Amino acid sequence: AQSVTQPDIHITVSEGASLELRCNYSYGATPYLFWYVQSPGQGLQLLLKYFSGDTLVQGIKGFEAEFKRSQSSFNLRKPSVHWSDAAEYFCAVGARGNDMRFGAGTRLTVKP
Amino acid sequence: NAGVTQTPKFRILKIGQSMTLQCTQDMNHNYMYWYRQDPGMGLKLIYYSVGAGITDKGEVPNGYNVSRSTTEDFPLRLELAAPSQTSVYFCASSYAGGGNQPQHFGDGTRLSIL
Numbered sequence: 214a215q216s217v218t219q220p221d222i223h224i225t226v227s228e229g230a231s232l233e234l235r236c237n238y239s240y241g242a243t244p245y246l247f248w249y250v251q252s253p254g255q256g257l258q259l260l261l262k263y264f265s266g267d268t269l270v271q272g273i274k275g276f277e278a279e280f281k282r283s284q285s286s287f288n289l290r291k292p293s294v295h296w297s298d299a300a301e302y303f304c305a306v307g308a309r310g311n312d313m314r315f316g317a318g319t320r321l322t323v324k325p
Numbered sequence: 326n327a328g329v330t331q332t333p334k335f336r337i338l339k340i341g342q343s344m345t346l347q348c349t350q351d352m353n354h355n356y357m358y359w360y361r362q363d364p365g366m367g368l369k370l371i372y373y374s375v376g377a378g379i380t381d382k383g384e385v386p387n388g389y390n391v392s393r394s395t396t397e398d399f400p401l402r403l404e405l406a407a408p409s410q411t412s413v414y415f416c417a418s419s420y421a422g423g424g425n426q427p428q429h430f431g432d433g434t435r436l437s438i439l
Contacts, residue, residue: 249430255432255433256329256415256430257368257415257430258430259427259428259429264425303367307423307425308424312370316367317365317366317367318367
């Protein structure tokens with residue numbers, strides 16, 4: 214079965230600074246990759262997804278992610294973080310069938 | 326747009342009690358899912374359904390039951406609540422399965438068992 218690792222449990226960045234959240238996956242074939250964001254007390258919202266084609270994908274709220282097959286990674290980036298980006302971020306990998314596996318999440322704190 | 330609606334938002338149960346977590350979606354999605362979220366563990370799939378009348382176990386089904394009598398509703402039942410079931414429960418839905426469909430989530434039910 215596929216698996217996802219998010220190495221960073223908690224990251225703190227200053228408002229206006231750039232952001233990169235790491236995600237590594239394990240899967241034998243080409244994976245379907247997703248990033249979700251969870252604000253406090255709410256469910257998960259889809260930020261972006263990768264299925265095939267261009268390895269740099271754009272999402273909502275100014276986020277982007279890059280698929281690197283050689284590194285089995287799908288890192289999430291944002292050039293300039295806003296205070297409203299403080300949330301928990303989940304990477305997920307979908308496989309054939311109906312199985313989607315989520316990482317443990319990275320909590321983002323934004324300093325003023 | 327309501328999307329996926331979960332009730333209740335919060336609940337405290339005593340050990341051994343039973344309850345049903347409700348989930349309904351208005352997007353005419355065929356697939357529905359129940360997850361539990363524990364700190365530092367991400368989301369674990371409890372049960373899922375590919376359509377009315379069809380359900381299947383996920384990664385952590387023990388202690389739970391589900392039913393899917395309509396496309397819209399997918400309730401999760403705890404028969405004998407145990408402290409290990411203290412968690413935040415999320416219901417989700419997707420138009421299709423196959424692993425390449427983004428899922429739409431409800432706001433969750435925070436359940437404490439004392």
